[in-house]
Amino acid sequence: MSARLLAIVLEGQEAAALAALPTLAAVTRAETACVRLAYVRSFPHPRLDRSGRIAVDVDREMARITDTTIETFRAAVRRFDDIAMDVVVRFGRARQEATIEAEVFAPTSIGLFAAREAGMRARWATWSLRRRIARHARVRVVVLETDRLHARRWPWLDLSPRWQDIVRT
Amino acid sequence: MLGDIAGLVATLAPVIGFLLWREHLDRRQHVAGLVRAEIHAGATRALDGETLLAIEVRSPTVWRHGEVRLSAPRGYESLIRESALAVLARTPGGYDVVIHCGGNS
Numbered sequence: 001m002s003a004r005l006l007a008i009v010l011e012g013q014e015a016a017a018l019a020a021l022p023t024l025a026a027v028t029r030a031e032t033a034c035v036r037l038a039y040v041r042s043f044p045h046p047r048l049d050r051s052g053r054i055a056v057d058v059d060r061e062m063a064r065i066t067d068t069t070i071e072t073f074r075a076a077v078r079r080f081d082d083i084a085m086d087v088v089v090r091f092g093r094a095r096q097e098a099t100i101e102a103e104v105f106a107p108t109s110i111g112l113f114a115a116r117e118a119g120m121r122a123r124w125a126t127w128s129l130r131r132r133i134a135r136h137a138r139v140r141v142v143v144l145e146t147d148r149l150h151a152r153r154w155p156w157l158d159l160s161p162r163w164q165d166i167v168r169t
Numbered sequence: 170m171l172g173d174i175a176g177l178v179a180t181l182a183p184v185i186g187f188l189l190w191r192e193h194l195d196r197r198q199h200v201a202g203l204v205r206a207e208i209h210a211g212a213t214r215a216l217d218g219e220t221l222l223a224i225e226v227r228s229p230t231v232w233r234h235g236e237v238r239l240s241a242p243r244g245y246e247s248l249i250r251e252s253a254l255a256v257l258a259r260t261p262g263g264y265d266v267v268i269h270c271g272g273n274s
Contacts, residue, residue: 023270026250030257109257130265134234140257141234141265 003033005142006107008098010125011041014069016113018076020144024111025080027142036086036105039069040097062091094125095132102133109140115147201228201235204261208237211255222248224256229263240269 005028009017017037028035044065047056056064066089073087090097102110110133114126130141205226212222222241229235237260241248249268260266 020270023246023249023253023268026253027257027268030250030254131233134265138262140260140262142257143265143267145267145269 003031003109004105004107005031005033005035005109005111006102006105007035007037007111007113008101008129009037009039009113010094010098010122010129012122013113013115013126014039014072016115016144016146018072019146020113021076021080023144025077025083027109027111028083028085031109033109034084034086036088036101036107037073038098038101038105039073039087039089040094040101041065041089041091042093043091065089095129098129099132102139107139109142111142111144114143114145197228197230201226204235204237204264208256208259211259212252215252215255216248220248221245222252226264235264236267237264238267238269246270 005024007017007024024035027033044058044061046054046058047061049055069089070087073085077083077085077087088101090101112126112130115122126143130143133139133141205224208226209224212224213219216222220241222239222245225236225238225240227236227238237256239249239252239256249270253268257266
């Protein structure tokens with residue numbers, strides 16, 4: 001069976017994932033694996049206009065987020081010619097969705113991302129996901145840890161890094 | 170008589186427990202050291218000699234898997250990429266690989 005690597009990006013780890021893509025690519029090359037990058041996030045809220053009416057419903061918002069995510073990661077991966085990365089977006093509870101994705105894709109390795117100086121919430125999310133994966137699947141876990149270079153004013157509040165911060169550099 | 174034995178057991182139990190616990194910790198550290206040596210040898214071979222790649226191995230506990238942590242100074246992140254195959258191949262089951270990707274990775 002060929003190696004299969006599932007990289008899971010949780011909400012708020014987008015910048016860390018983009019920053020760690022070269023290392024992920026190196027791991028992929030080393031294992032000659034096929035990669036699926038799964039972005040897992042909670043359901044978005046509908047967008048409201050000034051009078052409180054729904055301007056954009058949840059479905060359209062989900063479609064927009066899906067398109068943006070796939071486009072962003074494909075653009076970032078494009079510089080690695082030899083790697084074919086499948087990008088999928090899943091909405092729901094992070095741990096459940098990640099577990100389902102792991103069962104469906106049946107990977108030999110699972111990649112997780114973590115900002116080294118991230119706040120307690122982000123660290124807890126990554127830690128609990130690691131534990132859940134370790135319990136449910138006998139796969140190797142590769143954690144890609146990044147410096148949080150783009151934290152702005154209040155890093156202790158664990159504000160999610162913005163995608164633009166990474167894209168601009 | 171029985172009271173004396175119970176007293177002796179109660180006195181010795183913490184000491185013996187502590188010694189057993191230390192023995193367990195030492196054994197875990199010994200295993201982690203073996204894993205580190207194996208991975209270090211593989212990485213050294215892959216990189217054609219000693220490099221600035223840092224390898225740290227944390228032994229598994231009841232609460233978590235063991236960890237093989239790789240890091241390199243800023244500007245030398247390519248070492249991680251070049252040694253990834255050797256490290257992944259030599260990492261035993263029950264250990265997670267934690268790769269620290271610096272700013273230039």
